[in-house]
Amino acid sequence: MVSTPAVPNLAFRRLRGPRSPGEFAAAVRRAARETGEQVACDARYIGRVEAGEIRCPNYAYERVFLHMFPGLTLADLGFSPRDTVRGRASGTRADVRTAPAPDPTPVRGATGDTSEESDVLRRAFMTNGTATMAGACLGLDIGGAHATAGTGPRQLGEAEINALEEAVRRIRLLDDRHGADGLYRRAAQPLRTAYALLDAGTATRGATADRLHAGAGELAISVGWLAHDSGRFDDARSHYAEALATARVAGDPALEAHAFCNTSFLARDGGRHREAVRAAQAGRRAASELASPRLLSLLALREAGGWAGLGDRTGCEQSLGQAHTFFERGPSDDDPEWMSFFGEPELEVLEAQCRAALGDWSAAARHAYRATVLLDPHFTRNLALYRAELASNLARAGFLDEAAAAGHRVLDLMDEVQSSRIQGMLAGMVRVLLPKGRTAEVGGFLDRHASSAATARRA
Incomplete structure (x- = not known):
């Protein structure tokens, strides 16, 4: 059976209006929360719908879209009937495999998603928590035929590439909600499979090869x-x-900029501040080939963090000024999809970190507070991180009761979030509070933190 050529979905594009794909994707995620759904919608997904690559959404997206546009049908939204897309008329499995692509990108379910499968995964998460959900979401058969190195060249297709890109989206979504600690080991297998595909898929050329390299590199990041x-x-x-090497081999400036961005962040956290500056500057050079002011803003913030770690106030202020200038130019259709986390709250918290590194604790607390107020509470992991940043800065600025209150709000989220970074920030705050006067508020927080830490050690 020959796949039907993609026909652009002009009706859906009109509904997006003047909003960028990233802004529209954010609106979809907000609508999903209102309806109790979980969808990993991003700018790329919106682009695939508008290009006609997704002719009918899965059931979760259907409910979200109909909630967003009451009174309209799927046909009004430019979608095809589900039975014609999924090949169910014939009732054969071959038809399902060769039918034009249904929506493969929900949080729940794999590339052949059904509402029943979605419900199974939802119940697994609600019952067993992060570890079970990670296993369900990351146990993707990226290779299709279990590609392994040394099996000889093979032609790769849409199924493998889509599954690889989906693995990246699922990791990001789960990290947004629950932090990294319970996910890292489970994420290693999709990564090994992705690089086995690179080794085995030497017959792949052109756009498919580019997507494979980009997907593998993004998964490595x-x-x-x-x-x-x-x-x-x-x-x-x-x-x-590994991601940087993949970017260089593929000649992919977007992947290169992302790899340098994260390398700079890691170097700063590891106390290698000059390396943080150099990596951010290299990322900015790579990003200069892209039309994304927001990416340049984030890289300028990474550079500012490096300068702050070096105690170079002038360099830090210059980079912060550049970051704000780029940020104010607004979002772009060319913003990388991984940057969906980067909005005003992240801008504020990264500036807070710079101010803290320079010892300006009160200014750091003000920026961290703005970050907590501006952040969508849906991003549980980042909310815990921002509150931990606020609590730490308040403690060091001498606002002890306020710091303890903020610390309580971090602990409120730690049953949902597993992040050594956040736990380390709380531990550092405790070391600041312990020698201080033990008010009722401070004492209550210290006792609760000690109990929480003891429970975590026993788990």
């Missing part, structure tokens, strides 16, 4: 970030270097 956030700095450094 995602797994590197899980290592980074869970305190495995050597592992993270290796994964980021």
Whole structure:
């Protein structure tokens, strides 16, 4: 059976209006929360819908879209009937495999998603938590035929590439909600499979090869970030270097900029501040080939963090000024999809970190507070991180009761979030509070933190 050529979905494009794909994707995610759904919608997904690559959404997206546009049908949204897309009329498995692509990108379910499968995964997560959900979401058969190195060249297709890109999205979504500690080991297998595909798929050329390299590199960065956030700095450094090498081989400036961005962040966290500056500057050179002011803003913030770590106030202020200038130019259709986390709250918290590194604790607390107020609470892991940043800065600025109150709000989230970074920040805050006067508020927080830490050690 020959696949039907993709026909652009002009109706859906009109509904997006003047919003960028990234902004529209954010609106979809907000609508999903209102309806109790979980969808990993991003700018790339919106682009695939508008290009006609997704002719009918899965059931979760269908419910979200109909909620967003009450009174309209799927046909009004430019979609085809589900039975004609999924090849169910014939009732054969071959028809399902060769039918034009249904939506493969929900958080729940794999590339042949059904509502029943979605419900199974939802119940698994609600019942067993992060570890079970990670296993369900990351156990992807990226290679299709279980590609392994040394099996000889093979032609790769859409199924493998889509599954690889989906693995990246799922890792990012789970990290947004739950932090890195429970995900890192489970994410290693999709990464090994992705690089086995690179080795085995030597017959692949053109756009498919580009997507394969980009997908493998982005997956390496995602797994590197899980290592980074869970305190495995050597592992993270290796994964980021792997992504950078992939970018250089493929001649992919977007992937190169991303790898340098994360390398700079890791170097700063590891106390290698001059390396953080150099990596951020290299990332900015790579990003200069792209039309994404927001990416340049983030890289300028990474550079500012390096200068702050070196105690170079002038360099830090200059980079912060550049970051704000780029940021104010607004989002672009060319913003990388991994940058969906980067908005005003992240801008504020990264400036807070710079101010803290320079010893300006009150200014750092003000920026961290703005980050917590501006952040969508849906991003649980980042909310815990921002609150930990606020608590730490308040403690060092001498606002002890306020710091303890902020610390309580971090602990409120730690049943959902597993992040060594956040735990380390709380531990550092405790070391600041212990020698101080033990008010009722401070004492209550210290006792609760000690109990929480003891429970974590026993788990």
